[in-house]
Amino acid sequence: MSTITAPLLKRPGKEWPGHSLVVSEPLRLDCGIDFGPFTISYQTYGRLNAERSNAVLICHALSGDQYVAEPHPITGAAGWWTTLVGPAGVLDTERYFLICANVLGGCMGTTGPKDVNPATGEPWALNFPVITIRDMVRAQKRLIEHLGIERLFCVIGGSMGAMQVLQWASSYPEAVVAVVPIAGSARHSAQNIAFHEVGRQAIIADPDWCGGRYLSLGRNPARGLAVARMAAHITYLSEAALHRKFGRNLQDRNAVTYGFDADFQVESYLRHQGSTFVDRFDANSYLYITRAMDYFDLAAEHGGSLPAAFPGTQPRFCIISFTSDWLFPTSESRALVHALNAVAANVSFVEIETDKGHDAFLLHEPELFATLRGFLTGCAEHRGLTRFWD
């Protein structure tokens, strides 16, 4: 793949925009390790009201980060949820105080495998403990406590973000008013684990990966990470969306070249996705975060019973799926709805018709916006939340 170069990953530093919190009290991880001190990098939008009742925690997906609604500090691309966030937006910055933290194990400022292990002075690499979705949420809970917020108005996220949302509802139901898992699931399916394994093996097979020690050796397994991203990206779209966008169109040529250059637009597009991803993402973070998703199974945490994951008084749920999402299909959301029905939780469930696949949660989907706006407004009325000028 001649088009993908192998730049050295930009190192973390104090230059990340936003805030950071150093958590000194160690966190007991699912793997049994007491981990800490560690750093959480996070970004906020809007203002916390005097009652501290208008905080919304946004949970990002596998390849996301805390830069929800501002240009990305490395790529300069627009924030990943600018479709929702802003004054008078669905996540109205005049009404809500929005918080988004880079997940534990990430590579955008929160402690992850590319950061220096104080015990060795070298990057953690594979000595970083294996983390879970629950560990990510435990870290977020520390941040929320640090901000003096007893109860979040809402926790919202798509894909892996939805997993964190569900973990919040299960682990800290008393600390959330409303939860919105979008295009998510209560467990990672065999098919999804399989796709992740392909991505991880692509990274591990890259000679520049060096057993995970590439940073110490001044190398970067960019080709492997790019292939992982390319394969994953296909799963975020749908056959219909790929056909609509690219069809069999050729890239800057009138005929096929009888070679292995990117003849087709779809190939060129995927190569571009791969090569831009390696500029901003750490290969070991990709291994760790995909692993956290694979391990996610809320029912397994509760003796195999999904309803048992949601005991007692529950927050209001708004579960959303997309018709063309084959990565986290509607059946996963419906299983979740049934489990919540079994405990008579307050649930709304909407399946949105779209051909945009799993990535629909990041795109312009008016039906998604209207649903979210209605749900959040209803909950806000219930909680007596107003805009600052009201």
Next chain:
Amino acid sequence: MADRSAALPLGMPAVAPSIAPPAPGELRRDLRLIAEMIEPGSRVLDIGCGDGALLAYLAREKAVDARGMELSQSGVNACVRHGLSVIQGDADRDLDAFPVGAFDVVVLSQTLQATRRPRHVVETLVRIGKRAIVSFPNFGFWRIRLSLLRRGRMPVSELLNNPWYDTPNIHLCTIRDFVGLCDEIGTKIERSVTLDRHGRPFSLDPRGGLANLLAEQGMFVLSGKTAAVQN
């Protein structure tokens, strides 16, 4: 599920959604009758809730913990847009998960005839609700009988206005049929109301032949199982 195009404005601009319940006078008459049967503050599940007119009314006017279920995406989205708790689902598939007595009242209005397994649905209603309110078009209504007799073709009426080859109403029944089903599964009929096409109630014994002949709709309040059948 059956269309309940009633008072909530579906084309409402997305910028200003909130629970906008219809005024009592705007609520469809049979829904108003159901609303009158529901105690303030109770937990209610409306199955086939359409655009949420009844739920919105109950939530605002009776402080009811109102939940809904609706098959059509447009209906569900309209409800959730208006701040109602509604899940996309159908009575055949998505009721089983609810625990016994999860609701004070379960409402199934003009929907039973569109379910695949009406018997199972009725059994489930009285399992998950302390009471169930069920209403349906009466196929024993004299005009329907006469229409079939005279024309020899499947009747099409104001309440059942689809041709036979394109109708969601796959399990039509008469009031007498429904009473028979309740007896068979041992469900207690607490109350019954016979209605004309406009949803205006008139009192007739549902077990008598006259109700089955004169009523265009039947509305029944059911509860649990009768002592005779409970083992």
